[in-house]
Amino acid sequence: MLLERIYDEDLAQAGYFIGCQAKGEAVVVDARRDIREYLDLAARHGMTITAVTETHIHADYLSGTRELAAATGATVYVSGEGGDDWQYRFAAERLYHGDRLTLGNITVEAVHTPGHTPEHLSFLITDGAFADTPGYMLTGDFVFSGDLGRPDLLDEAAGGVDTRFAGAKQIFRSLKDSFVTLPDHVQVFPGHGSGSACGKALGALPSTSVGYERRYAWWAGYVNDDDEEGFISELLDGQPDAHAYFGRMKRQNRQGPDVLGPLAPLRRYESAEVADALETNEVVVVDTRGQDEVHAGTVPGSLNIPGVDKAASFGAWVYDPEKEDTPLVVLAEDVEMAEAFRDHLLRVGIDTVTGYTTGLECLPMTTPEMIGPDELDAFDAAMVLDVRNKTEHSEGHIPGSEQLSGGRLLWNLDRLPTDGPIVTYCQSGVRNSVAASALRRAGYHVVELEGSYAAWSERTLVSA
Numbered sequence: 001m002l003l004e005r006i007y008d009e010d011l012a013q014a015g016y017f018i019g020c021q022a023k024g025e026a027v028v029v030d031a032r033r034d035i036r037e038y039l040d041l042a043a044r045h046g047m048t049i050t051a052v053t054e055t056h057i058h059a060d061y062l063s064g065t066r067e068l069a070a071a072t073g074a075t076v077y078v079s080g081e082g083g084d085d086w087q088y089r090f091a092a093e094r095l096y097h098g099d100r101l102t103l104g105n106i107t108v109e110a111v112h113t114p115g116h117t118p119e120h121l122s123f124l125i126t127d128g129a130f131a132d133t134p135g136y137m138l139t140g141d142f143v144f145s146g147d148l149g150r151p152d153l154l155d156e157a158a159g160g161v162d163t164r165f166a167g168a169k170q171i172f173r174s175l176k177d178s179f180v181t182l183p184d185h186v187q188v189f190p191g192h193g194s195g196s197a198c199g200k201a202l203g204a205l206p207s208t209s210v211g212y213e214r215r216y217a218w219w220a221g222y223v224n225d226d227d228e229e230g231f232i233s234e235l236l237d238g239q240p241d242a243h244a245y246f247g248r249m250k251r252q253n254r255q256g257p258d259v260l261g262p263l264a265p266l267r268r269y270e271s272a273e274v275a276d277a278l279e280t281n282e283v284v285v286v287d288t289r290g291q292d293e294v295h296a297g298t299v300p301g302s303l304n305i306p307g308v309d310k311a312a313s314f315g316a317w318v319y320d321p322e323k324e325d326t327p328l329v330v331l332a333e334d335v336e337m338a339e340a341f342r343d344h345l346l347r348v349g350i351d352t353v354t355g356y357t358t359g360l361e362c363l364p365m366t367t368p369e370m371i372g373p374d375e376l377d378a379f380d381a382a383m384v385l386d387v388r389n390k391t392e393h394s395e396g397h398i399p400g401s402e403q404l405s406g407g408r409l410l411w412n413l414d415r416l417p418t419d420g421p422i423v424t425y426c427q428s429g430v431r432n433s434v435a436a437s438a439l440r441r442a443g444y445h446v447v448e449l450e451g452s453y454a455a456w457s458e459r460t461l462v463s464a
Contacts, residue, residue, distance in 0.1 A: 001106055001127040002026070002045060003136065005189065005206055006037055010312045010344055011061050012193045014206070016138055018125060019047045023104030027051040028074075029123060029138055030191055031064035033257065034343035038068055051101055053077040053108075055140025055191060056120040057088070057253045059153050059246040061312070062349040066090065070259045077101065081112045082119030090256030095121060105129045111178050115171030116141040116149030122178070124186075134182070137210070140191040142171070143179060145205040146217055150239050153246060168232040175223050184211025241389045243407030245316040245348060252349055260351065266338050267355035269329055271362040277329075278364065283354075284319075284441075285363070286330045288341065291433035295448070300366045303328075304437035306430060308337065311344035317407050318438035319350055327354040334358070368436065369447045371423060373459040376449065382420030387435040388427055388453070398425065398456055406435035416444060425449035425456070 002019040017038060019026035026047045028038050031054075042049050049072040052065045056079065069076045080087070080094030097112035105128035113122045122142050124134035141149035151167025187209055194204040214220055222231035269277075277283040278299070285302040287294055288311075294304050303318045305311050319328070328345075330353060332338035338356035345353055371379055376398070384401040386393050393403040404412055406426070416422060422444055426432040429452040436446045449456065 001125075001129065002047075003125070003189075004041060006032075006041070007193065007206070008032060008061075008312075008347065010310055011347060013061055014189070014191055014193065015064075016189060017041050018103070018106065018108065019045060020104030020106045021045070021047075022129075024048060025050045025103045027053065027101060027103060027108060028068055030054050030058075030140065031068045033062050033064040033067050033260075033346045033349075035064050035068045035071060038064075039071065042072075048072070049074045050103070051075050051077060053095065053101075053123075055079075055122065055138065055142075056117045057086070057250060059249050059253075060192075060243070061347050062249055062257050063253045064257075066256055066259050070261065079110075079112075079119040079121045081121065082114065082117070086117065086119040088256070089254055109134065111137075113139070113142040113174040113178050115151050115167050115169075115174050117154065117167075118170070120149075134186060136187045136189065137182065138189050138191075139179075142174060142190075143188060143208075143213060144190040144192060145188075145208040146213075148175075148217075148219060148235060150235075152236060152239055153242055164236055165232065168235050169228065171235065172223070172228050172231050175219065176226075179210065180214050180223060182210045184209065184214070186210040188213065238391060240391055241405040241408060243316060243405075244411035245320070245407070248320070248322055248349065257349065258351075260346070263342070266335055266342065266353065268335065269355050269357045271357060271359060274329055274357050275363050281326070283327050283329045285357075285360075286315075286328050286341070286353075287360075287437070288331045288337075291429050294433055294437075295368050295370060297365045297367050298437075299360060299363050301441050302437060303441060304433050305341075306434065308340045308344060311341050312347045314434045315345045315350055316348040317409070317434060318441075320410055321350055321352065325352055328352050329354065330356045331360065332356040332358065368433075368440070369421075370450045371447050372450050373456040376423065376456070379423065379447075380420070381423045381447070382417040383422045385416070385422050385424045386426070386453070387424055387431055392427065396453075396457070398453065401425075406431045409435055410438055410442065413442065418444075421445045421447045423447045423449055425452040428452055428454050 004017040006015045015030040024047050026049050052069045052074045076092040078088045078092045095110040099110045101108040107126040109124040111122045123138040125136035126134045152164035154163040285299045287298050287302045287304050305314045330338045330341045342353040386401045386403045387406040439446045
C-alpha cells in the first residue's frame, strides 16, 4: 500500500493519496484545486486515480475533488450523511456510515463522525496484504494531532445560530463511539496541521495514533470521565476568529466548485501596458514584496500579498470574487513565480490571475502613510484598529483600540468610520500591511502604525 500526505503549508491543509501497487489504482482524499501534484504522483508510481472523495464540505479551501475527477475520469464519492440540509448539490456517489471502497487489497471504510460538520466522514484504511483490520484512519477535521475540529464554524462562517453546542455534543459522541473504541495502534492522519483556523491548538506533527491521543490529548480526561459538560466548555473556549471567506468556501464546496480544466498560459505585461490598464481600472496589481519595500512605495490601489508562501491565506483576506472579477496582475520575478501565485489563489477560489509583470518601473507610485508609536497619543485618529485575532487582542492591546481581524475586514466595513484616519496595527506589521492595502483600495484613509504592536509595547516598557 502507498499512502502519501500532500500538505499545503499555506492553508495548513493535508490531502491523501492512497494506492494499491498490485492493482495500480489509487484514491485521493481531500484534494486541493491545483491538481498537478496528484497527477504527477500517480504517473510516478504508474497508478490510475479511480476514485476521489472528501471528508466533509470544507470551509477553508476550495475542494479539488471535481477538478481531479474531471481530469482523470475517476468516480466522485461524497458524504450522504448529515440530513437534507447538508447534502452536496452536485452529482456524485454517496457514502454512508459503513460503506466501503476497494482498491485491490486495500479497503477504505467510511465512518460518520459528525461534530465539526453534520455530514463529516472519517476513513478507516485496511491494508489487506498485511492485516484484516484497519491500521490507519484519515480523520479530516475530526481529530487533529493534540486537538479537535472546532464545532462553531457553522455559526462563524455559514450563518448558523448556536449550532456550536449541538456540534460539540456530536464531537463528544463521535469520540466515544468511533474513535476511542479503536485499537491503540491505529495511525491517525488528520486534515490539518498547526496554523489552521479549524482548531485552536493543532499540533505540528503530521500524524498521531489513537492510543496517544486517548492518553494525552486535552480532551482525553473528559471522555474517560464521561464529562460532556466540561468537554463542551473547554472545546468552545478560546477558538480563534474564523476568516470571513470561509462562508464563501462552504457555499461553493456544497454547490460544487467550477471545473477549470487546463489553465491558459499567463501573460507577461510590460509596465506601459499595466499603466494603461490601471488608468481605466481594468486590472489590480498584486504587490508581492515585503512590507518594508511596500512602505517605501507601491502602486496606488494595489493589494499587498507578501510572497507565495501565504498567498492563498492573505489573498482571501483582500479579494472577494463574489463581489468583483477584476483581473489580477502579479508582481513576479518570472512566470514560474506567477504560476505558483495563481495556484495558491485557485485554492481559495480566486480565478482571476491573468498575468504578471516583473517590475514597477514607469507605474504610478504612492507611499503608504505611517505613524510612529511616539506619535500615536497626539494623533487625531477616527479609530485605532487591531487587525490581529481576538485571542491576541485579549492578551494585550493598545488602549482604546477596536479589534477586527484582517480576515474579516472587507466583510465588516460597516464597523469602520468613513471620516478621518484609521490607524491600523497587528503584531509585527506583516498582516497590517496586507489589511491596510485592502482598506486603502476600498477608499479608507489608513495610517499604519510603524512596527505595530511589538514596537508600541517596547516603547511603552522603555518609558515605564
